[in-house]
Amino acid sequence: MANFIIFIGEQWMLVSALLILIFLFMQSEMRRGGQRISVHQLTNLVNNEGALVLDVRESAEYREGHILDSTNIPFKSMTQRATELEKHKDRPIVIVDKMGQHSGAVGKQLSEAGYNISRLDGGITEWKGSNLPLVKGKS
DSSP states (O other): OHHHHHHHHHTHHHHHHHHHHHHHHHHHHHHHTOEEEOHHHHHHHHHHHOOEEEEOSOHHHHHHOBOTTOEEOOGGGHHHHGGGGGGGTTSEEEEEOSSSSSHHHHHHHHHHTTOEEEEETTHHHHHHHTTOOOBOSOO
């Protein structure tokens, strides 16, 4: 550990450049997956622009509680089932997952296919934390 600290002290310019590059790479990758939006922005998009809520959690998690009228296509099935979204290409699509871990990858895939994508910041966990309603059952 002491050698690591010495290295950082002696090579502070290289370490700084590396950290800046990592930060810029992460920012770039996050933007490719669609803009992050809050639960309130999601509600506005659904009510005012007819946005489709795409839940990419596993079916069992989806049945435990999901946003009203959302569509469930699990993350692992997205490549095979992406054609199901063709009829919604003219609508904004908001991707929801558990905590935001998969929405970026799905958003990137759908953005590249020409969809108007946003991602719910914090996922369904943020939705629950805001005490907003969830529907239980059907997948």
